[in-house]
Amino acid sequence: MFAGDMHSPIYNCITGQYMATTLFPSSTLLVPASLKEANPITRNSSSKLLVNCKTLKELKQLHCDMMKKGLLCHKPASNLNKLIASSVQIGTLESLDYARNAFGDDDGNMASLFMYNCLIRGYASAGLGDQAILLYVQMLVMGIVPDKYTFPFLLSACSKILALSEGVQVHGAVLKMGLEGDIFVSNSLIHFYAECGKVDLGRKLFDGMLERNVVSWTSLINGYSGRDLSKEAVSLFFQMGEAGVEPNPVTMVCVISACAKLKDLELGKKVCSYISELGMELSTIMVNALVDMYMKCGDICAARQIFDECANKNLVMYNTIMSNYVHHEWASDVLVILDEMLQKGPRPDKVTMLSTIAACAQLGDLSVGKSSHAYVLRNGLEGWDNISNAIIDMYMKCGKREAACKVFEHMPNKTVVTWNSLIAGLVRDGDMELAWRIFDEMLERDLVSWNTMIGALVQVSMFEEAIELFREMQNQGIPGDRVTMVGIASACGYLGALDLAKWVCTYIEKNDIHVDLQLGTALVDMFSRCGDPSSAMHVFKRMEKRDVSAWTAAIGVMAMEGNTEGAIELFNEMLEQKVKPDDVVFVALLTACSHGGSVDQGRQLFWSMEKAHGIRPHIVHYGCMVDLLGRAGLLEEAVDLIQSMPIEPNDVVWGSLLAACRKHKNVELAHYAAEKLTQLAPERVGIHVLLSNIYASAGKWTDVARVRLQMKEKGVQKVPGSSSIEVQGLIHEFTSGDESHAENTHIGLMLEEINCRLSEAGYVPDTTNVLLDVDEQEKEHLLSRHSEKLAMAYGLITTGQGIPIRVVKNLRMCSDCHSFAKLVSKLYNREITVRDNNRYHFFKEGFCSCRDYW
């Protein structure tokens, strides 16, 4: 790979210096034989020579000779027209400037309409829309009347820079001049409106046209496809066929790309068979569109086959397949294609290098990454911002922060993307502090900057901060998008903030944010975690498409409720819809069985994994099974399973067994499991806590003391239990025995009142949940101040009758609080939801949705 480049001087990560060698010597000026003195130029021969000029240097020399001989003048159809046309044709920025300078002359001769049209076209195709518009204005000032040729160029210029109001004025001029009947002008207007996001106006124009050609249809098809209305694009394509208009290769490219955007493989295939029906030959641009479509629709093998079979692959085709491989994270295939390209294909350009560098970033391939960097430097591609941004990203992902920073420092035009790449890299590097600082100091932030930071905060579990940042974003008038909402939904879910969650949904509707697979799944998960299964399922049912992750989220809703039947029903529905199960969905299923106490179904699912679905159980599935069996009291079977596992059991597996021992009060087995656990994960806080809890509930206080001492020696501390409740959009958090809340007195009185009413109803506190060796009265007191009780009491005070109380707890709810909540739900006629770190409990009229099994 880059045979010659590997040993070339490249970027030095340590010194930050790089040396670029020039691969191509600057091209020497080729003087056509006809230019030599032996063959003197005349007015006629020079005109032909002008048209055939391929480089600016050639043109300049010719121009010079013609001036000497006085062969240039401003008469219509003169050589000056041809000079400008030729210069524009060359198409570089320099040649455009040259044309602009040759334009007027000092004698006050006016540039012709033809020259204006020529140069406006040149500016339009170079993307210099504003220059084109300026030239148009100048033309009007000079009293030159535009013609039907001016407008398509000018409108193309307006489209390129999305100059809506200017284009609308141009439309006005078109109408004034009575040119709306010109099919070229109308087609250009359709394209212009579509590009500026006003495809409806384009449609109106299209509908009013007396005569349409294939370009009119194609422009509108492409307009729909580009505005995320690909369904309309494809249906318009078939309407076009019905109207008897033959598509051409450009039309096919547009419609195939619409199928690609829809990721609708069936539709794509339908279009393919339509091509064969028409007997159309596949041109290179069509093959390229097909490769792209198959890739985007997920049929990578089909795409590769077409690619491999294509005899005349051009640069774009190589770039297409490579960039798609990058998006599918098939980075090693990118390098395989690159190899082929270097051997027998066109020379890699900046787009090729962009994909290559992105692939190196994914693979963490520093070696090819460096060579690519060298190639970029030698070929002068680093001026293109995208490339440098990709290089920064690559060095960051390869763990070369210094190298990334050096590239960053050397960049003359840092864009917001550059800063974003750096921030994202720092976040991945775990340097939140620096990422924050840079984000704070950024002069220009875009949506991605905000999304990166919100995502980063969610990743490090700073959920409140993530929501706070989103609020700041709102204050600055920046609306969130799909990606923002995925982050915020996730934060809401973890906080269990249902009011906020509902607000998120309203926000999405109000701002017309498209709920795609990812966002839909995030919303299902959010409502599930907020303890609102019906909203979760409502979102799920409204999702347009559902992949295995979406189904898993829905099955997760059932798992939270301990609804095994619901989970299995969903799973069967998923299979009917031909969605292939993966390992994760089985985790959700087994969790559902575990929470529902459905041992038989769990066993059945577990064994079906490999037999029916070809998925070998991972360690996590064994963990689920041990949990399922253990919870149901089948401790021996759980131990048998552990002993028969083909994989070495890990701390999670032993942890599940230990938790089961606690529930079923098997001190001996608990001791064994704890020993195994301590060997595997001595740092785990949970083991000590669980073991100490087990001893405590068995009244073995000396053992409790021993474990506590060990914990102290090892510096591990029990995670304090905390519960939160959302009241009027604010989250109130309580820890066990917390007296810091402003309403502490009220809460205390409320708890006393509750306890009185509960005692009358026959409630006796279950003090085995108190893990300290203190007297019974003290135990009762400690128990009565558990964080979830404080949160429930606060909820009763602050919310009106009939409003459900929702509490989120960071640890598992204790059995006493469970009985307490059941009775409160009955005596106070309130629905109460408690989501703990495992599942949620929905209390109503004295019963819990978990049917006391959890």
Add this chain to the structure above:
DNA sequence: GTAGGGTTAG
């Protein structure tokens, strides 16, 4: 003269 394929960061 009008329409078209590949482009970095979340």
